[in-house]
Amino acid sequence: MALVALASAKGSPGVTTASLVFGALWPRQVLLAECDPAGSDVAIRMTGPGGAALNSDRGLVSLAAASRKGLGDEVILAHSQQLDGGLDVLLGVRSPEQVGGMGGLWHPLGITFNQMQHGDVLADCGRIGASSPQLPVIQSARLVVLMCSATGSSVAHLRERLSTLVHHVDAQLGVVVVADPKQRDAVKQVWTVLDAMSLPVRHRWHLAYDQAGAAFFDGRGHGRLDKTPLIRTATDITAEMASLVSAPPPQDFDMANAAFPPGDDR
Ligand SMILES: Nc1ncnc2c1ncn2[C@@H]1O[C@H](COP(=O)(O)OP(=O)(O)OP(=O)(O)O)[C@@H](O)[C@H]1O
Numbered sequence: 433m434a435l436v437a438l439a440s441a442k443g444s445p446g447v448t449t450a451s452l453v454f455g456a457l458w459p460r461q462v463l464l465a466e467c468d469p470a471g472s473d474v475a476i477r478m479t480g481p482g483g484a485a486l487n488s489d490r491g492l493v494s495l496a497a498a499s500r501k502g503l504g505d506e507v508i509l510a511h512s513q514q515l516d517g518g519l520d521v522l523l524g525v526r527s528p529e530q531v532g533g534m535g536g537l538w539h540p541l542g543i544t545f546n547q548m549q550h551g552d553v554l555a556d557c558g559r560i561g562a563s564s565p566q567l568p569v570i571q572s573a574r575l576v577v578l579m580c581s582a583t584g585s586s587v588a589h590l591r592e593r594l595s596t597l598v599h600h601v602d603a604q605l606g607v608v609v610v611a612d613p614k615q616r617d618a619v620k621q622v623w624t625v626l627d628a629m630s631l632p633v634r635h636r637w638h639l640a641y642d643q644a645g646a647a648f649f650d651g652r653g654h655g656r657l658d659k660t661p662l663i664r665t666a667t668d669i670t671a672e673m674a675s676l677v678s679a680p681p682p683q684d685f686d687m688a689n690a691a692f693p694p695g696d697d698r
């Protein structure tokens with residue numbers, strides 16, 4: 433299975449909200465891993481089955497302590513919990529101060545997430561900069577998705593971050609612009625900016641800016657979630673992302689085997 437990392441360059445374009453939405457719509461078994469060093473929002477905004485409070489002591493920090501004996505599916509799942517609705521989540525740190533206690537966990541964590549037999553992993557990596565501790569998680573992902581809004585400053589920061597990130601990741605790159613569904617021209621302008629940079633950002637998506645829909649992922653929703661522009665736009669995006677990472681990863685080309693295939697004794 434595969435790791436998909438979601439992040440932003442600056443501001444709060446809606447990475448946590450989108451991670452929750454994509455996780456809820458993901459067509460296969462998936463774990464939402466909160467890898468934002470700024471601190472967990474899911475623990476504050478969401479509840480467990482039946483509206484029960486989530487256990488904020490169980491998550492990345494308890495996993496870091498347990499991982500000294502080894503890291504694998506079982507240990508990660510033992511420190512995860514379910515949200516109301518059934519999505520599995522590994523809660524992030526409660527505060528940035530707890531990140532220091534994570535030691536060298538980020539690197540093995542990224543590798544393990546990308547190889548979990550249990551299912552795919554969606555990592556909410558928050559804002560990323562050149563010295564972000566969670567960078568190794570992003571470097572292990574099969575698909576890295578940066579999010580921005582359609583404002584000039586958000587796009588400028590996205591550009592700057594992408595131009596650095598391409599030198600640090602081998603993954604497929606995607607961009608999600610969060611904008612009002614009517615703002616198609618503004619979103620097209622973002623794609624024009626990316627084209628002008630000649631960066632290998634092949635996957636481009638427009639997620640609806642929709643306050644009523646987003647409120648459901650902030651503990652404040654009312655009415656029918658499935659009819660909201662947020663869910664309508666996220667449904668196609670989620671299906672595309674899941675399909676992009678469902679194929680087996682490309683194997684290294686075996687030059688010797690290609691030149692001298694087995695059984696060719698000439
Ligand atoms: N698609 C959306 N449409 C409208 N409002 C949204 C959308 N996504 C998020 N929001 C709102 O924007 C605010 C920030 O969202 P969220 O916490 O998901 O952003 P973030 O990028 O994870 O921020 P941070 O970097 O601070 O963690 C919240 O109030 C949320 O309800």
Ligand SMILES: [Mg+2]
Pocket residue numbers: 447448449468473556558
């Ligand atoms: Mg967030």
